Amino acid sequence: MPLDTISTYAQTLLRQDGRRWNELRRITASISTQPSSDGSSLLTMGNTMVLCTVTGPREGNRRGQRDNTNATVETEINVASFAQMDRRRRVRNDKRIQELQSTVSSAFQSHLFTHLYPRSTISISLHVLSLDGALLVACLNAASLALVDAGIPMPSILAAISSGSVTPTDDSSTRPEPILDLNNVEEQELPFLSIATVSGHPGSEDKVSVLTMESRCQIGGANSKLESMMATGVDGCKQVRRKMEDVIRKHGAKVLQGRK
Amino acid sequence: MKSLKRGLAADPNAVNISSKVFIRSAKSGRVQKVVREQYLRKDIPCSSLLCSACASTAVADANGVVPKFVLSKRPAGTKAFPDGHYLIPDTNVLLSGMDLFEESGHFHDVVILQTVLEELKNRSLPLYNRLMALTRSEDKRFYLFFNEFRSDTAVRRADGESINDRNDRSVRKAAAWYTSHLARVTKKPPVIVVLTNDQENRRKSKKEGINALSLRQYVEGLDDADRLLDMVSQGAEGQEGRAxxxxxxxxxxxxxxxxxxxxxxxxxxxxxxxxxxxxxxxxxxxxxxxxxxxxxxxxxxxxxxxxxxxxxxxxxxxxxxxxxxxxxxxxxxxxxxxxxxxxEQEESVITENEKRALxxxxxxxxxxxxxxxxxxxxxxxxxxxxxWRQLVGTIDNVSGSATGNRQTTVFLVPMDKRIPKIRIRTRQVEELIGKRIVATIDSWDRDTRYPVGHYIRSLGELETKEAETEALLLEYDVQYRPFPKAVLDCLPSEGHNWKVPTDTSDPGWQGRRDLRNILVCSIDPPGCQDIDDALHARPLPNGNFEVGVHIADVSNFVKPNNPMDAEASSRGTTVYLVDKRIDMLPMLLGTDLCSLKPHVERYAFSTLWEVTPDAEVVSASFTKSVIRSREGFSYEQAQKRIDDPTATDELTQSMRTLLSLSQKLRQKRMDAGALNLSSPEVRIEADNESSDSLADVKTKAQLATNSLVEEFMLLANITVARKIESVFPQTALLRRHASPPASNFADLSDQLKRMRGFELDVSSSKALADSLDQCVDPTHPFFNTLIRIMATRCMTSAEYFCSGSHAAPEFRHYGLASEIYTHFTSPIRRYADLLVHRQLAYAIGYEGGGNEIADESLRNKGKLERVCQNLNFRHRNAQLAGRASIEYYVGQALKARAEKTPGAAIDVEGYVMRVFENGIVVFVPQFGIEGLVRLEDFQLKNDEAAKRESIFDADGYTLTVFEKGREQQGVTVELFQQLKVRVSSEEKSGAREKGKRRVRIVVLSV
CATH class of the missing domain: 2.40.50.690 (OB fold (Dihydrolipoamide Acetyltransferase, E2P))
Structure with a gap:
């Protein structure tokens, strides 16, 4: 049996991949990877790799669902069968994937300036090529970058991260030990949540736009784990946003250079 | 088209990321390729208090706390390393020598490498847990160094390198780093000593200038080496030289x-x-x-x-x-x-004698x-x-004299008959002979006849009370250490002065009914201190009765998930030995605050019924309450009081009501097919050193008041079981007794049929109960009990389970003929009852203390199943330990008797329980013991001490014993026969029997 985080963390303050509690995995990203689409990005967080293409805004193909005042955001997520350790056959109508799709859609539906494109559709297509935890988080970040690439107006960049909590037992007497950006092994072992924020106006605080948690965790009480996880997560989102902005700036600089 | 490749070279952090790729095959045969990232860093401290460099770069956790440095400034020295040393053991050393590392006097300042820890966890989870306990203890100073994550010490597996070689290399690399690192920060650094039993690894270390010793070499350099050397595993030796x-x-x-x-x-x-x-x-x-x-x-x-x-x-x-x-x-x-x-000289694995026997x-x-x-x-x-577990045993008589300090090989004979002798090597033979010894098995290779093991510690002289009791507790895995401080901290701070608050607006009174005015009394065995239950009955205006069973409200004091709860959960039950009680809960609770002692107010959990005079239950209700017991009776006192025609007070009247109701309840249960089972039970009054010890072995007397209490407890348990099952359909903690398969009774029913012509109908518990009633031999009143004892042994044992893990028809308790059953009435001595209390409290919507966090853990099926498993295990062991204790004391009592009045033989009745080809098993009801009688132990007429022979009739279950050539004067015994036997306690020559005082039984006449 491999080592686990809970039993050794208190003594070493190290996680199973050698990170400290507040360190992200390596994030790399590039945009405009797929010239055939309107916007695209390729994002890696550690061993998780997501390819995103955005089509639109364009005229909605399904008449009935057209919104007369706003654009509709549609999302399709496809986890490659080779993305994880075991080769998995794709199940059609996987409820979990469907929920992720609607989470991503609604996050951007309210974030983008959709009122500029009434009666049209923006399709986000996400391909998970390799998965090592943080599925929703990587999808949100990749989509965020691809939407920027597609030139769809938005007030700020939506950045997401997962955060978890290392606590020895169920008991509420110990202080919470939050950790940031969990990989797959940690997700199996620890309670965690996925959080995404958008930056507010200059000077005001970031706003949480997505928050999901599927594990059991103590919410109330003196040493609330949820609170520490969220605080850590909001900080983590800032780090992620900085990295994404870097990517965009670099890409922009390159584009400008190409024009000259 | 752009490339999808990541530009790794462009990333400044890329150097710090390595990845770990390995192939793993699951038990099912599936093969997986695992890829993990590893982030290499420079801020992992060496954790030596000598090092200021690491202290300055140490990283804090999320709460801003920097972990304390562990390795001491002035570590202990040995003969070889007078300036002090830090130890780095490799995996094999930990696998074979964990007992040594747990020694309190030695093995301080140890660096446990991540490589080693991970390998250890793969190899043995129990050892890993023991090591983790060591790393958490402050005084042992064990430091977990995550060497794989420090960039200086990380090691990549080279092409063609075996995983073991890689791990050895990473141990050496870590040792080399520690050596050079400490040399940089202090002038006179402690020596880094690698412990490894692998010769090749030691050779390579030497080449690289690292101190590497085998565990044996290292221990030789310590004081107290003789004792410690015995603890070095033999298996470790084996790895070294001897192919x-x-x-x-x-x-x-x-x-x-x-x-x-x-x-x-x-x-x-x-x-x-x-x-x-x-x-x-x-x-x-x-x-x-x-x-x-x-x-x-x-x-x-x-x-x-x-x-x-x-x-x-x-x-x-x-x-x-x-x-x-x-x-x-x-x-x-x-x-x-x-x-x-x-x-080495032995010819084959089977000795001649064994061959002959086969x-x-x-x-x-x-x-x-x-x-x-x-x-x-x-x-x-x-x-x-x-x-393999730790075994308790004795050293077999040593052939040849052991002199001085020389290492000798001896056999350790475990107390458990079913386990073979163990070869252990020791330098302290003389000290060990005649002692109770704990040892463990290390290995059993193809070339050794007996397993090889090593000594762990000595419990003391044979036949001393302390050593024998401890041996017994170890043998049955009973946790007998005093309660740790964390547990005692959970007790109420008032201690013995704690009282039920007088003010009824106190939070303790919330949701409790005041039943102090009811005449409640308790009936228990004499001298009982942990009184779990009390009873009352009073007439109602409509002619019915109100009957109440009040159980100590332990859940009020033991809150879920605190250290006391965890300890109680792992102990599972109180263990009763003849002279000792190993409590599940600290004394303060068990014998005082929870115990429903007479004349004081106590919190209780009450079950109240309205019953008709014919003992039909009209309704039942449950409530937390406060009661004041009026009297604490023993069974005998209660019986006397009831029988006393002059006593007409209200309390006695209510006891009479209870008694008559209980008899009706019992009849109903019997009609439903409850079994009246028997197990050989004797009671020993041990405190009385001076009295004639043998008189103190008593068979337990059954008074009507015993069954009075029993009936109402059964009723309470059944009523509670129904209630909690209705509220927790998936997670109620219940107790079931599966119906035994008919094949279990095949032998017994065949024996009964052939010997006595009785038919045993095992189609249902009712049928079995009826046919057992038929098995009566008018000349031998004990015959029926004997059959009941034997029938009991054919059954499965009852078990705790969680209601979701069985279908409802399987909830049945076979022995009690009840559809559903649980344990509710003894929360002081059984953890199951405590859990049931919590479930019942939740079920009745009790809002008081202790219920807030209970909800979650009461609904967690997986957790509850684990608890049940442990409870079943502990429960069984507690029973076995109790029996073994009685057996030991019967032996001691017989011995004392023999010493006092030598020559006075103890002749009693015995019954044949089993017949073998070369002996019989005899049960002696007076002492509740059963023993083997060999051919030599038959008393024959005209005994000439010639070799005994026997004729065995397997189908007729008879055995005829005679001396060679004199068949006519033989003695024939048959199954179930009553015999006159002489009981004596004697020390047998075999080491196994030693100290246990196996009772010797001699058949006198037929």
């Missing part, structure tokens, strides 16, 4: 893949290996594929497996099938003269033409899981 030599006694195990495919294909079978208590060469393996267990005969077939191991077996061809042995075989008597030193079996199987009775036999071809 398997010439003679191989045992066949090789099959390879894991062959076993797995075999099991899948159904040609091999997996099961737990059990050794017969009467014949150490005969074992059985129960496998799911067959109804009857498979036989394993002889050492070669059992192939190094030890009772309790999970083994894989292969069925032998039909011509080798045999009838189970009817002989009694003790290892001691067969192989008395083995010499532990002369292992030969008998085969002859019988063939001559009887008993193909019908021959059972399939099998041989062990692999071991899935070893069940």
């Amino acid at each position: 398997l030599q010439g003679e191989l006694f045992y066949p090789e195990y099959y390879s894991m893949t062959r076993i797995m495919t075999g099991i899948k294909a159904g040609t091999l079978h997996q099961g737990v290996f059990n050794v017969s208590p009467y014949n150490y060469l005969e074992g059985t393996v129960k496998v799911p594929a067959f109804d009857k267990p498979l036989l394993v005969l002889g050492r070669e077939a059992s192939n190094r497996s030890i009772s309790g191991d999970v083994v894989v077996v292969e069925i032998l061809p039909k011509d080798q099938w045999k009838v189970p042995s009817t002989q009694i075989l003790d290892e001691d008597t067969v192989n008395q003269n083995d010499n532990p030193d002369n292992e 030969q008998e079996d085969v002859r019988r199987a063939h001559s009887a033409g008993a193909d019908t009775r021959a059972q399939p036999t099998c041989r062990v071809v692999g071991i899935m899981k070893r069940n």
Whole structure:
């Protein structure tokens, strides 16, 4: 049996991949990877790799669902069968994937300036090529970058991260030990949540736009784990946003250079 | 088109990321390729208090706390390293020498490498847990160094390098780093000592300038080396030099893949290996594929497996099938003269004597033409899981004199008869002889006849009360250490002065009914301190009665998930020995605050019924309450009070009501088919040193008041079980007793039919109860009890379970003939009851203290199932320990009697329980013991001390004993026969019997 985080963390303050509690995995990203689409990005967080293409805004193909005042955001997520350790056959109508799709859609539906494109559709297509935890988080970040690439107006960049909590037992007497950006092994072992924020106006605080948690965790009480996880997560989102902005700036600089 | 490749070179952090890729194969045969990232860093401290550099860069956790540095400034020195040293053990050293590392006087300042920790966890989870406990203890100063994550010490597996070589290399690299790192920060750094039993690794270390020692070499340099050296595992030695030599006694195990495919294909079978208590060469393996267990005969077939191991077996061809042995075989008597030193000279794994014993079996199987009775036999071809634990035993008489400090090999004979002798090497033979010793098995290779083990510690002189009691507790895995401080901290701060608050607005009163005005009393065995239950009955205006059972409200004091709860949960039950009680809860609670002592107010959990005078339950309700017991009776006192016609007070009247109701309840239960079972029970009053000890062995008397209490407790348990099952359909903690399969009774019913012509109907518990009632022998009143005892042994044992894990029809309690049952009435001494209290409190919507966090854990099925498993295990062990304790004391009592009045023989009645070819098992009801009677122990007319012989009739269950050539003067005994026997306690020559004072039984006349 491999080592686990809970039993050794208190003594070493190290996680199973050698990170400290507040360190992200390596994030790399590039945009405009797929010239055939309107916007695209390729994002890696550690061993998780997501390819995103955005089509639109364009005229909605399904008449009935057209919104007369706003654009509709549609999302399709496809986890490659080779993305994880075991080769998995794709199940059609996987409820979990469907929920992720609607989470991503609604996050951007309210974030983008959709009122500029009434009666049209923006399709986000996400391909998970390799998965090592943080599925929703990587999808949100990749989509965020691809939407920027597609030139769809938005007030700020939506950045997401997962955060978890290392606590020895169920008991509420110990202080919470939050950790940031969990990989797959940690997700199996620890309670965690996925959080995404958008930056507010200059000077005001970031706003949480997505928050999901599927594990059991103590919410109330003196040493609330949820609170520490969220605080850590909001900080983590800032780090992620900085990295994404870097990517965009670099890409922009390159584009400008190409024009000259 | 752009490339999808990541520009790794462009990333400044890329150097710090490495990845760990390995292939792993699951038990199911699936192969997975695992890829993990590893972030290498420079801020992992060395954790030595000498080092200021690391202290300045140490990183804090999320709460801003920097972990304390562990390794001391001035570590202890040894002869070889007078300036002090830090230890770095490798995995094999930890695997074989964990007992040494747990020694309190030595092995401080140890660096545990991540590489080692991970490997250890892979190899043995229990050892890993013990090591983690060490790393958490402050005074041992063990430091977990995550060497794989520090960039200076991370090691990549080279091409073609085996994983073991890589791990050894990473240990050496870490040691080298520590050496150079400490040299940089201090002038006189402690020496880094690598402990490894691998010669090759030591050679390489030497080449690289690292101090590397084997565990033995290191221990030799410590003071107290003699004692510690005995604790060095023999297995570790084996790895060093000796490759398997010439003679191989045992066949090789099959390879894991062959076993797995075999099991899948159904040609091999997996099961737990059990050794017969009467014949150490005969074992059985129960496998799911067959109804009857498979036989394993002889050492070669059992192939190094030890009772309790999970083994894989292969069925032998039909011509080798045999009838189970009817002989009694003790290892001691067969192989008395083995010499532990002369292992290598022995010809084969089976000694001549053993061969002869087995030969008998085969002859019988063939001559009887008993193909019908021959059972399939099998041989062990692999071991899935070893069940090796610490064993308590004694040193066998040493052949040859051990002088001085020389290392000698001796046999340790475990108390448990089913486990073979263990070869251990020791330098302190003289001190160990005549002591109770704890040892463990290290290995059992193909070239050694007996397993090899090592000494752990000595418990003290044989036959001293302390040593024997501790031996017993260890043997049955009873946790007997004093309660740790964390547990005691959970007790109420008022201590013995705690009182039920007088003010009824106190939070303690919330949701409680005030039942202080009701006349409640308790009835318990004499001298009982932990009073769990109290009762009352009073007439109602409508002619019915209100009956109440009040149970100590332990859940008020033991809150869920605190250290006290965890301790109680792991102890599971209070263990009662003859002279000692190992409490589940601290004394303060068990015997005072919870105990429903007379004349004081106590919190209780009450069950109240309205019953008609015919004992029909009209309604039931539950409430937390406060009661004041008016009197604490013993069974006898209560009986006297009830029988006393002059006592007409209200309390006595209510007891009379209870008694008459209980008798009606009992009748109803019996009509429903409840079994009246028997187990040999005696009570020992041990405190009285001066009195005639033998008189103190009493069979438990059954008074009407015993069953009074019992009936109402059963009623309470059943009522509560219904309630909690309705609220927690998935997670109610219940108790069930499965109906035994009819095949369990096959032997007994055959015996009864042949010997006495009785039919045993086992179709239902009602039928069984009725047919047991039929088994009466007017001339032997005890006969019926004997049959009940034997029938009890044919049944399965009752178990705790969680309601979601069985279908509702299987909730049934067979023995009590109840549809549903649980334990509610003894929360002071059973953890199950405590959990049931919590569930019931939740079920009735009790809002008081302790209920807030209970909800979650009460609904967690997985957790509850684990708890049940542990409770069942502890419960069984507690029973076994209690019985063993009584057995020991009966022996002691007999011994004392013999010493006081030598020559005064104790002649009592005995009954034949089993008949073997060379002896019988006799049960002596007066002392509640059963013992083997060998041929030599039959008293014959005209005894000439010639060799005894016997004729055994397997079908008629008779045995005729006679001296060679004098068949006419033989003595014939048969099953169930009543005998006059002489009981005495004597020290047997075999080391196994030693100290245990096996009772010797001699058959006097027939």
